[in-house]
Amino acid sequence: MSPIPSTSIRRRRFLLYTVLALLSVFLFFHTTGISWELPSILKDSNLPSLSRANIVSLVKFKQDSSQGSQKSKFDAKVDEIYGLIHLVTGEDEENQHVLVNMREFDPTEPVGMDVYAPGEVVHWQEEAERLDEVYPMVVFSKTFCPYSKKAKKLLEKYELVPQPMVVEVDLRDDATQIKALLTRLTSRSTFPNIIVLGESIGGSDDLNRLHENGSLKKLFEKAGFEVEGDV
Template identity: 40%
Template sequence: MGLRRGRCTLLLGLLTSTFVGFYTLARIFSSSSIYPSTSVPDDVTIPDEVFGLLWFVTAPTEQGRTIVVQGDEGREAFANVGTEMGHALNGPVNPEKPVDMTWYALGSIMSQRQDKDRSRGNNGRGFVNSWSKGSKRNRAGWAERMRVLQEEYPLIVFSKTYCPYSARAKKLLERYDITPRPKIIEVDLRSDAPHIKGILTRLTRHATFPNIILHGHSLGGSDDLLRMHEGGVLRSELEAEGLKVGWNGEDEGKEDVIV
């Protein structure tokens, strides 16, 4: 009888220890989650998703980073953080559905933090514990990102290198001598070209290339740009958005700009 009581007491003690252990681990993981918080500070305005995509393809900090979707086996979430944890943090996403703005901004935030941790000898592990604290700063950083997009990349052309319509649009814009110069994104040179196209189509309702984006608003494609040029409204449209516009052609409005 005493032996049975001893076994029961031992079993009860083991169960209690196991419960306490799991509870402690749960508290640890909840306080240092590798997944971004979705909370947004009250004083932060999150821009439309199109600006997330524009930042993703233009910012120097995002060079080499690609969009990852379900089924992209073996591809890293972004170039600077080649770890399974980084991949989990950054994706995958579904181009057919809205993508959280945290995702678009994640690469620059995480790669900078990992570089700092590596310099301290932490082998890139330290950013995990500070991620949940940094998510609000990540979202709040859109004010600065929007400033950069407005001042440096107000006009962005999503193009394809082999596309004659893209070539025609780029030649026409070159004749207008625009400052800041249009930022050209050659989508076909990216490994995530289909995903870029899917997101662009969803956000702008324009499914072909080129897709010309002025301050987050799609002007359309090559034919739309040509109509604006021939109608004499392209210059005024660009200048109204703060761009400086000159002319490099022989005679503004001549059809020699057409490829």
């Protein structure tokens, strides 16, 4: 009786290992309840074969889609108030005409961030961080409003560094739009409206209340201000 060739033994072992591997995969999906099927693009009967180029293309498409989705979610975390702050702190005086001249603009409804930066390419997460650093406080005020005057006078006593950015809304062409936006974004329709790090801390009465109970200075310091006034 002649011995079984070694190649025949290796072939049988390979087949045995293949069957065992396939059985293990089947049992895994069966016991875990996980369903699996080929991607629809691979089911196309018109594709003669799956080349290396196909695989690279599919992987790249999946990565690009994932990154695009993550970027959208990342940008979506930036509050719309930063769009408004970006607009009102711009050095170009023409910025105040942006909202006025925009067709079908409804300030009472959420709008895309690109509305506040037409023609610009803005990475809003980075811009929000920049605005928090350069303009940590934005005071939406009106020149004739006694409450606005009272709030600005109190803020002067604190001698904050950096100084608050004061936006005199009544001197702007887009005053009506800004008032409507602030009403929606901060739930405040009156002036002044004081924004610290993207959050409204209220108006004149709220500011004075925080001052009287001794928590206003702590609030400013926590927000990154240097308080140089003797308060």
